Amino acid sequence: MLEIEEVSIHFGNNPEVVSDATFTVNGGDRLAVIGETGSGKSVLLLAVLGLLPASARITGSIQLNGRELLGCRERELNQIRGKEIAYIPQGSGNGLNPLYTVGHQLCETIQKHRHCTRKEALLQAAALLESFGLEHGESLCRSYPFQLSGGMRQRVLIAMGIAAGAELVLADEPTKGLDRRRITLVEDAFHRLGERTLLCVTHDLRFAKDISSRVIVMYASQQIECGDSRSFFEEPLHPYSRAMLAALPEHGLHATMGFAPPRRDKDARRACRVYERCPWRSERCRKAPPLLAVGERKVRCWKYAD
Amino acid sequence: MLIEVQGMSKRYRPRGPLVVEEISFAIDQGETLAIFGDSGSGKSTIGQILAGIYPATAGEIRLDGQKISYPLRGHARRQIQILFQHPEVAFNPRLRLIDSMREPYRLFRLPYTRQGLCDYLERYGIYEEHLERFPAELSGGELQRLALARAMLIEPSFLVLDEPTSMLDVISQAQIIHLLREIQQERQMGYLFISHDRVLCERFCTSICLLKGGRLEDPWRKSDA
Structure with a gap:
């Protein structure tokens, strides 16, 4: 469904924020991209949506069902966003307009992509909210975002993301800032996405374990490990x-990991990106390792080269 | 007892509802008490009253047996420090971090040298190069370690930790907890740890209290289990 090939992203003359990202998301996959803040996860999502600022330079290829997205015109992208690719932003509530009711915002999305009256859109909005475990959908449609809890707001955002019927759902840190009880509700909402394909960026490992079938780990703008979720959480490979x-x-x-260095000099940039922090480092790690195949999984570490 | 809280209540508006009601607990040196509960249950209000950010509506707080009152002054102001959930708002975004780090030296008249500050920050994994940057140029984990280092500069005896790791990735979280444990062992500090992560509270704290609807249930001690 989504093929990302050798995608690199730079801002101005700064070092790349995403380096040679290559992976495929097949229909029905539930892929979690995990890693610390600043590892390039969210930028990669924005690149798929064509929402990077003008200062970003992007190379490589991003294909959705065989159609190249990089270089697409804004008008074409507007047709794809919402209808073919859904986007769920972070759960702090910034994704909702505080001046409009939840129903107004949901109807806006529904009417943009489907031909229906306002009344029909409102009914669909209420049903959609209820399908994500939010009771009294109709009265909820009359509420403003500030009247909802963080967990409810996040579920509204999920409903809004898929309101236009997109099959590919991109989610950016959907549990950030939520407490455990509310994270459980969001997990439940993600399970209700059914057969849809999911690409979710998160640093919440428990959440990733619960919702994903495959995992990619990113560190300092590179993919360092990918594989199926179960074997990753049972036995991770990369240090x-x-x-x-x-x-x-x-x-x-x-x-077990040391602190990250403030800056990497020329020699360090040629080395493995985890070099300074790695408990397993050896002389060989002064050269950057490629992504090596270990059975069905892939890992960027020299330890698995032999 | 290092900190004793007796019958503390708080309402934000004169006839508004009580956000926290009749809260009582005590924390001794070397102890960590976790207050655990959902968002909106009043956890941060308790922490902010203890740190002297708001006055309590009723009740009293004692530090080393001495009653303390709002606003905190002198000994109490120095002995109680707080670490916030969002480290990025703990620093002035317009100041380079070196200037933010100089503030406690100025306020508490500590002898300052740049080299001394850099040496001090080494254990927190912060280097001289970080200090020339603005807060937005550091990661959340780095900023939170710097915030902890700044709080510890004036050698307090009690720290309020208001969800200090909830916005961080797991490795940064473990680094902060590791530093807090080391500091506690060295200086026998008392911590009030506010969190919504029960597993984290169980791992890190000596006793745990559940806060529900503004009321605190009886503490559960790890040593009793």
Whole structure:
């Protein structure tokens, strides 16, 4: 469904924020892209949506059902966004306009992509909200965003994202800033997406484990590991992935990775990007490793080269 | 007892509802009390009253047995510090971080040298190069470590930790918790840890209280389990 090939993104003359991203999202896949803040996850999502600022230079190819998205005109992209690709922004509520009711905002999306009256759109909006576990859809349509809790707002955003019937759903940190109870509600809403294809960016590992079938780990703008979700969470391969799982409270809050250096000099830029922080580093790691195949999975670490 | 809170209540408007009601707890040196609950249950209000950001409507707070009142002054102001959920708002966005870090030296008349500050920040994983940047140029984890370093500069005995890791990735979270544990062991500090993550509270704290609808349930001690 979505093919991303050797996509690199730069802003001005700064180092790349996404470097050679290559992966495919097949129909029905539920792919979680995980990694720390600033690893390039969200920028990659914006690139798929064609929403990067003019200062961004992007190379490579992004194809949706065989159609190249890079270089598409704004008018074509407007037809694709919403109708073919849904976007769910972060859950802090910034994705909703505070001056309009939830119903108004949902109807706007529905009427933009489907020919129907306002009344029909409102009925569809209420039904859609109820399908995501929000009770009393009609009265909820009359509410303003400030009258809803964080978890409700996030579920409204999910409903709004798919209101136009898109099959590919992109979600950007949908659980950020929510408490555990509300995250559970959002997880439930994601399970209700059914057969839709999902590409979700998150740094919440528990959430990623719950909703995904495949995982990509990004670090310092590079993909460092990809594979199916179950084997990743049972036995991560890359030392950074291992450190992430060991740092989870339920696994003992172990801080096994050192602090990131403030800047990388020329020699360091030629090395593996995790070099300074890696507990396994060796002389070989002074050269950047390629993405190596380990069975069905891929990992960017020299340890798996032999 | 390092901190004792007795019958603390808070309403934000004169006839408004009580946000927290009859809260009582005590934290000794070397102890970490977790207040755990959903968003909107009043957790941050308790932390901000203790840190002297708001006055309580009723009740009293004692530090080392001495009653303290709003606004915090002198000894109490120095002994109680707070770490916020959003580290980016804890620093002035228009100041380079070196200037923000100089503020506690000026306010509390500490002897300042640039080299001394850089040496001090080493254990927090912050380097001289970071200090020349603006807050927006650092990651959330780096900024939160810097915020912790700034709070610790004046050697407080009690820290309010208001969801200090909820916006961070898991590795940054583990680094902050590791630093907090080390500091607590060295200086026998008391912590009030506010969080909505029960598993994290169980791992990090000596006792846990559930805050529900503004009321605090009895603390659950890890050592009793």
